Every structure is written in C-alpha cells, then in structure tokens.
Amino acid sequence: MRNFSSELKKLHKLIAVYAVFILSISTLAYAQDKPADTSNAAIATALPAASASTPSGDAKAGEALFKANCTSCHALNKRVLGPALAGVNNRHSEAWLLKWIKNAPAMVASGDKEALKIYNEYNQAAMTPFPQFSDDDVKNILAYIKVEGDKVNTAPVAVTGVTAASDTSYSNYMIFGLIAVIIIALLVILLLNKVISTLENLLTKKDSVGITLYEEETEVQKDKLAVVKKLIKNKKLVFFVVLCSVITLGSFGWMDLWNTGVQTGYQPVQPIKFSHQLHAGTNQIKCQYCHSSAWKSKHASIPSANVCMNCHKYVQATEKYNGEISPEIKKIYAALDYNPETQKYGENTRPIEWIRIHNLPDLAYFNHSQHVKVAGIECQKCHGPIQEMAEVYQYSPLTMKWCINCHRVTEVNSKGNAYYDKILAAHEDIKKGVKVTAAVLGGLECGKCHY
Amino acid sequence: MQQKLSTMIESMLVMNKKVAILFFVMFAVSAIITSCKDKRTRGLEYAPNMYEPIAYNPDQKNPNFADGKTAQNPPKGTNPVGFSRFNFDETRQGYDAASAFAINPLQKSQKNLVEGQQLYLAMCSPCHGDKGAGNGHIVTLGKYPAPPSYANGVSSRGGAMKDLTDGKIYHTIQYGINLMGSYASQLSPEERWKVVMYVHELQTLK
Numbered sequence: 001m002r003n004f005s006s007e008l009k010k011l012h013k014l015i016a017v018y019a020v021f022i023l024s025i026s027t028l029a030y031a032q033d034k035p036a037d038t039s040n041a042a043i044a045t046a047l048p049a050a051s052a053s054t055p056s057g058d059a060k061a062g063e064a065l066f067k068a069n070c071t072s073c074h075a076l077n078k079r080v081l082g083p084a085l086a087g088v089n090n091r092h093s094e095a096w097l098l099k100w101i102k103n104a105p106a107m108v109a110s111g112d113k114e115a116l117k118i119y120n121e122y123n124q125a126a127m128t129p130f131p132q133f134s135d136d137d138v139k140n141i142l143a144y145i146k147v148e149g150d151k152v153n154t155a156p157v158a159v160t161g162v163t164a165a166s167d168t169s170y171s172n173y174m175i176f177g178l179i180a181v182i183i184i185a186l187l188v189i190l191l192l193n194k195v196i197s198t199l200e201n202l203l204t205k206k207d208s209v210g211i212t213l214y215e216e217e218t219e220v221q222k223d224k225l226a227v228v229k230k231l232i233k234n235k236k237l238v239f240f241v242v243l244c245s246v247i248t249l250g251s252f253g254w255m256d257l258w259n260t261g262v263q264t265g266y267q268p269v270q271p272i273k274f275s276h277q278l279h280a281g282t283n284q285i286k287c288q289y290c291h292s293s294a295w296k297s298k299h300a301s302i303p304s305a306n307v308c309m310n311c312h313k314y315v316q317a318t319e320k321y322n323g324e325i326s327p328e329i330k331k332i333y334a335a336l337d338y339n340p341e342t343q344k345y346g347e348n349t350r351p352i353e354w355i356r357i358h359n360l361p362d363l364a365y366f367n368h369s370q371h372v373k374v375a376g377i378e379c380q381k382c383h384g385p386i387q388e389m390a391e392v393y394q395y396s397p398l399t400m401k402w403c404i405n406c407h408r409v410t411e412v413n414s415k416g417n418a419y420y421d422k423i424l425a426a427h428e429d430i431k432k433g434v435k436v437t438a439a440v441l442g443g444l445e446c447g448k449c450h451y
Numbered sequence: 452m453q454q455k456l457s458t459m460i461e462s463m464l465v466m467n468k469k470v471a472i473l474f475f476v477m478f479a480v481s482a483i484i485t486s487c488k489d490k491r492t493r494g495l496e497y498a499p500n501m502y503e504p505i506a507y508n509p510d511q512k513n514p515n516f517a518d519g520k521t522a523q524n525p526p527k528g529t530n531p532v533g534f535s536r537f538n539f540d541e542t543r544q545g546y547d548a549a550s551a552f553a554i555n556p557l558q559k560s561q562k563n564l565v566e567g568q569q570l571y572l573a574m575c576s577p578c579h580g581d582k583g584a585g586n587g588h589i590v591t592l593g594k595y596p597a598p599p600s601y602a603n604g605v606s607s608r609g610g611a612m613k614d615l616t617d618g619k620i621y622h623t624i625q626y627g628i629n630l631m632g633s634y635a636s637q638l639s640p641e642e643r644w645k646v647v648m649y650v651h652e653l654q655t656l657k
Contacts, residue, residue, distance in 0.1 A: 067596075067597070068597075068599075069605075071596035071597065072596050072597075072598065072599075072607060072629045072630050073607075073629050073630070075596075080630065081629055081630065126543075128607040128608065128609075129609075132605075242471065242475060245475065246474065246475055249475075256495075259494075259495075260494075260495045260496065260497045261494075261495070261496045261497055261499075261502070262494075263493050263494060265490050266490060266492075266493055266494070267490040267491065268491055269491060282592075283577070283588065283589055283592065283594070284577070284588045285577050285589075286572065286573040286577075288573040288574075289573050289574055289577065289637070292573075292574075292637040292638070296639070299509070301509075302510065303637075304636060306632065306633070306636055307636065307637060309632055310627075310631075310632035310633075310634075311589075311595065311632075313630070313632065314595060314596075314630050315594060315595065351520055354510070356508075356510055359502075361501060361502040361503075361504070362504045362505065362506070363501065393490065
C-alpha cells in the first residue's frame, strides 16, 4: 500500500511540472502574436492620414448621382463591367475625366490614347455617354469616389491583418493543446503500467495484505458468475429474453424491409455547396427563376450555369473571404472556363456534375408542368421546406402509396381548362345519343400509341 | 394448461434450438444492416434494375458523345417546331434595328398580361421590383446594384425607360445589357413577348 501511495505522489509531482511547462509555452505563443497585431493596427491607422486630401466637389450630392447612374457598370473596389473606380482621380486628370464621362464613345472614336487603352482593356464595351451631367455633377461624383474609394482601400488591410493574427493564435493554441493532451495521455499510461507492475510485485512477494486482497476478489467474482449461471439455467427466463429480442429486432427489421427502396432523407454531397436557404429563403428568388422548365416540361430541370452567371458575374461574396472570390462561386467559373479578371469565357468548359436526389424509375410517368402549371401546386408540397434547406434532402417518400393518397383527396379544378371542357362536352353528346368516336377523345394523337 | 404450454415451449426450444438461433441471427443481421441508414447513400434497394433507366437520362454521362454529355445543344442553325428566331444581332445596330422593326406578335389580352406578370415576378422582380421601380428584394438587401425604374429611369443606351419599344425590351431580354444577363435560356420567345407586354404596363406607372 505504501508503494502505491508513493507512486500517486510521484504522479502529482509530474502533472504539476508538466502544467507549468504547458503554461509557459502557451504564453510564449501568445506573446509572439501580440506584436504582429499591434503593427497591423499601426499600418491601418497610418494609411488614411497619408491619403486624405480635400475633394473639390460635394461628395453627398455625388453619392446619389453615382448610385443612380454608375453602379450598373462600376463598383469602387472591384471590376464589374468597367474598371474599379477607387483611385480613378489619380489615374487620370480631372479635365480628361470630365470629357470622358460626358461622352466616352466620342473620345474612343477620336482616337484618344488613354480612351483607346481603356476601351480595349474592357472588352471594347462602350461606356454610356452622360451628356445630361453638368461639370459640377461630374465633380460631385468624383468627390464621392475619392472619399469612398479611400475608405474602401484602407478598410480591408485592417480587417485582414486582425483576422490573420487571431487565426494564427487560435491554431497555435490548438496545436499546443493537442500535443499536451497526447503527452499527458502517454504519461498516464506509463504510470498505470508502473502501478500494475508494483501491485504484481506485491502479490508475488505474498505479503499478508496482498493474499487476503486476492482471495476476497476471487470470491466476489465467483459469486457473480454463479448468479449469471443460475439465470442461464432458467429456461423460461432465457426463452423470455430471446422472445423479446426476436420481437423487437423482428419488428425493426420488418419496418425497414418495407422501407427498402424508399429514399426519404437522401442527402448526397453535391459538387457545389449551393444553399437553397440562402437563394430561395433569404434572397426570396422564386423556384422557377432557376427551375424554369417546371412550368412547361415533364422535368423541373437543373439550371445551366449561364443562369448562375446572371447574378454571379457580379455577386462574388468577396466580403466573406477576405477579398477573395468565394471558392464555391469559383467552381461555376471553372465549369464555364470564365476568367473573372478579363471577364471572358474560354473553350475548356466542363459540366457541373450535380447528383440527382429525386429520381423516379422509368416505370412511373410524372410530369412537373401538369402539377405546377395545371394543378397549381406549390413546389413545397412535395419538396418540403426547400427555402430552409442549406443542403437539399429528399422530403417525400415518392412511393406509389404517397402519390395515390394525394390523388384520392385532391379535387380537380376544371375551371377555365379546355381539356375538361371538351370531356364534359363529349359526355353531354353521349347522353344525347350522338356518336362519339375515339378520335373525338384524342385517339388520333401520336403519343397515345407511340410514347 | 399454462404449465403444459410452458413445457411444450420448453421442449420446442430444446428441439429447435438451432432453428431459433438461426432466426435470431437472421433478424439481428437484417435489423443491423437496415438500421444504420446513411443519408449520403440511397440505402437498400431491391431489384434496382427496375429503377435504373435503359435510355440515357438528360443528366447522365454518355460515352456516345465526344463531350460525354447526354444533353446536347441542337445543331447550329436549326429551329425547333414553332420557334420564331429573333433576327437582330447583339450590337448597338441590332438594338436600334429591333426597336424599329420588331413588333409584339401577341394580341394584348388579359390572359397574356396575367401570364406575363407571372413570368415577370419570377424572372425579373428579384432586381427590377414587383412594380418595376428598380427596388427588387435583392437590391433592397444591398446585394445587387439597382436597375433603372421603368417609369422614371434613364436607359444606359439613351432615352427614358418609359419610352422603350417592343424591340428594345425584347432585345434586352434576349441578350442582356450591362449587369443583366441573357434570359433566352429561361424564357421561350412567346414568353419573352408576354413579359414585354407586361413591362409596357409597368412603364405607365407613376
């Protein structure tokens, strides 16, 4: 016993020593991060002071004009259709800018060198002439660009600096923590091994204390086993236990057998992390914007990548990725071989391989337009709360029972539907005794036989 | 009676011990296999060959084509049945020519207007707004720059938005302009004309 307690004491000592060691390392790591932090902050505060100068126009009046006339082609800090406008005051003289903004195409036609350079750099897209602007209007816009452009240029530096610093300190803590845990675990294992070996030594020495301990333990073990053996011998009990487990396992098995081939909840990993929660939920874009063929076709269809580009030519989520284009949006660009720098499409395209979730076998005919356009059913009735799904899963079982149950209770809305008008007219004819041929009921349609 | 039953069951149990164990194992295995359902897989399928299509689905890979896709573009210069081609180029000249010569072939009717509105709300309103004032939901969220209002805006190609002609609106839907992309893949020619009809309504709003 004495041995054991002394081992415990040793353990205490070791843990204490190790704790001091870890603490010193982690504070060191933190101390290393701190100077980087402050230096970044210093840069951030120094920059605006250096570049601030008094703009000549009224920036507030310029803001309204800028937002009404310029933003459909320009942004301050990124290329849209035209160049990023932050710093434009430094790139060109004010006189040149006045001329250019009022009538850019004329300047290109006259062969102005600066104008031609921009024209060719931006895919020969002609800038809209703004003859309605007065000189003061243009100066106001330029003042707004200067004020806002300086803000935009300095802001990202500060943001990236701080996040980068906090990132590294976080990861340092993680790494040291992990190493510490592993080392402690190893030490504990070593110590336990030592404890076991000392206990075994005690037993082999056949100390009086050790022998009594050993005997007591085996007696208890024997008793426990005896109870178990007695229970096993009781056939009624064994039968009961077996029966219970067969019933529970059997019923689970039976239920699961019925669910064979039913894929409710199927949620495969898609090649792009497209969130319906963001697009259909937050942004409230209608389902048919992308799945436009649901109105007119059997299939709701996956949109082609040009539909993504309607918005993502502009929307690049750079604010969430430290000024970089979102990696998921980059996947669209890669599929289309689109270069966001030059805004040109290449030849090396490849399809985005989406994984189909809702899949009916060919033996069942389902038509989207019949349900969406004719019956006017909401997409959510079958596809569930799609506007809340960050990742789409199969909501409905798509079994025959599920179809039939809905068809049993759904009333037909025949109002204003020429198909039902014709059928009702044919029924009236039959009542009157007029001869109704198969052709009248659409029996000459090609698809009736050649489907 | 009860005693008799229990002894009978006991004897059955002894007799069919192997059978009972077999059943138990079978159920246990089936339960274990089916219960660990992984949402990333389609799960158990019985006779999946009934479900796998014989013909190629449009979204499937296809080794018969050079680019490996089943969904192929129609050959160049071909027109689907009932398809009317818009014979104006994606240039400023084409835009002006469309303005002069393209006329909406559809009759103005309540039905066409309602369908035009439905299409407009799905395809255009996210940016242009329900009433065409350039204040769609995406714009109010600050995620996209505002397009000009149909009623009081100024077109980037000159002139007031309320004076846009059939051909100009159709040309813009077909090819896009500035930050607006082409909607030719989402709207059929007939649907585009319905949208044009509805946009004319929005131009008159104050």
